[in-house]
Amino acid sequence: HSVGIIGAPFSKGQPRDGVQLGPDVIREAGLVKKLEGQGCVVKDYGNLIFEDVSNDEPIGRTKQPRVVGLANKQVADAVQRVKNDGHTCVMLGGDHSLAIGSIHGHAAYRPELSVVWVDAHADINTPLTSPTGNIHGQPMSYLIRELCTKIPVLPNFSWIKPCIAAQDVVYIGLRDVDPEEHHILKHLGIKTFCMTEVDSLGIAKVMEQMCDHIFSKIKKPIHLSYDIDALDPSVAPATGTPVIGGLTYREGIYITEYVCQTGLLSAVDVVEVNPKQAKREEEARFTANVAVDLVLGCFGRVREG
Ligand SMILES: N[C@](CCCC[B-](O)(O)O)(CCN1CCCCC1)C(=O)O
Ligand SMILES: [Mn+2]
Numbered sequence: 158h159s160v161g162i163i164g165a166p167f168s169k170g171q172p173r174d175g176v177q178l179g180p181d182v183i184r185e186a187g188l189v190k191k192l193e194g195q196g197c198v199v200k201d202y203g204n205l206i207f208e209d210v211s212n213d214e215p216i217g218r219t220k221q222p223r224v225v226g227l228a229n230k231q232v233a234d235a236v237q238r239v240k241n242d243g244h245t246c247v248m249l250g251g252d253h254s255l256a257i258g259s260i261h262g263h264a265a266y267r268p269e270l271s272v273v274w275v276d277a278h279a280d281i282n283t284p285l286t287s288p289t290g291n292i293h294g295q296p297m298s299y300l301i302r303e304l305c306t307k308i309p310v311l312p313n314f315s316w317i318k319p320c321i322a323a324q325d326v327v328y329i330g331l332r333d334v335d336p337e338e339h340h341i342l343k344h345l346g347i348k349t350f351c352m353t354e355v356d357s358l359g360i361a362k363v364m365e366q367m368c369d370h371i372f373s374k375i376k377k378p379i380h381l382s383y384d385i386d387a388l389d390p391s392v393a394p395a396t397g398t399p400v401i402g403g404l405t406y407r408e409g410i411y412i413t414e415y416v417c418q419t420g421l422l423s424a425v426d427v428v429e430v431n432p433k434q435a436k437r438e439e440e441a442r443f444t445a446n447v448a449v450d451l452v453l454g455c456f457g458r459v460r461e462g
């Protein structure tokens with residue numbers, strides 16, 4: 158595997174300080190060395206530098222639109238460059254608003270994508286349905302073609318062209334979905350495997366059925382957007398919006414091993430690691446180590462040795 162890593166130290170899609178430290182704590186946990194240790198060729202493109210935007214007043218309830226829009230344009234350009242250079246792209250967040258740029262830049266390189274969204278949350282609020290105005294709860298609404306009529310004009314968002322079809326999206330791990338999000342998911346017929354299905358089917362069946370769904374027509378490259386809060390807080394405590402009843406470590410890793418063996422993984426985001434949300438330093442380190450293990454699973458690490 159040839160891997161290109163981008164660090165996106167960005168936190169303005171949500172209100173909690175610390176998630177901008179995600180890229181560096183994940184690197185400090187040994188990501189590059191461990192990828193190389195399992196035979197990957199790794200190019201670390203370093204961290205993007207995000208300028209601040211003054212007077213970034215909310216638009217309606219939507220908070221920090223200008224700095225989020227600007228940051229995601231940088232992410233989109235960087236991801237497209239990594240793909241043009243021939244690597245599988247690993248985008249280290251930072252909050253989940255960064256998926257706007259990551260998926261947009263990936264789709265600019267490869268227009269036909271399937272998106273596997275692993276998360277406790279659906280992150281599909283529109284600016285008008287969001288209960289918080291935090292853009293990390295909204296990224297999918299800007300990307301899904303069928304929602305484009307529901308999105309108001311926002312400053313620094315005009316570059317975004319919806320690039321994903323609802324039928325090409327699958328969710329795994331949902332357990333904290335807002336009522337309006339649930340309506341959108343149902344209305345668009347988006348395939349979801351919430352934690353009830355993970356329990357009733359088991360993760361192996363979930364992954365089989367997920368692939369049946371996204372590959373039902375033609376096989377499209379996979380964009381895996383992995384929110385660390387999909388995992389149970391006992392496994393990934395250092396995150397901003399923890400929700401109990403999450404994926405076990407083994408289920409979380411199985412997802413990455415399964416996606417890896419499809420041979421179709423083209424880009425992966427690992428987001429929402431926030432060391433400042435840990436009660437103790439070792440919780441932050443533990444969470445970073447789990448994030449590293451997820452990436453290693455994406456690139457061929459198997460538990461049998
Ligand atoms: N859906 C929420 C949470 C978004 C989490 C973003 B992620 O997945 O990137 O971490 C709101 C959640 N909800 C608000 C009302 C009280 C219960 C929680 C939102 O703010 O839109
Ligand atoms: Mn989440």
Ligand SMILES: [Mn+2]
Nearest residue numbers: 340341343344
């Ligand atoms: Mn309806």
Ligand SMILES: [Mn+2]
Nearest residue numbers: 253276280384
């Ligand atoms: Mn998320």
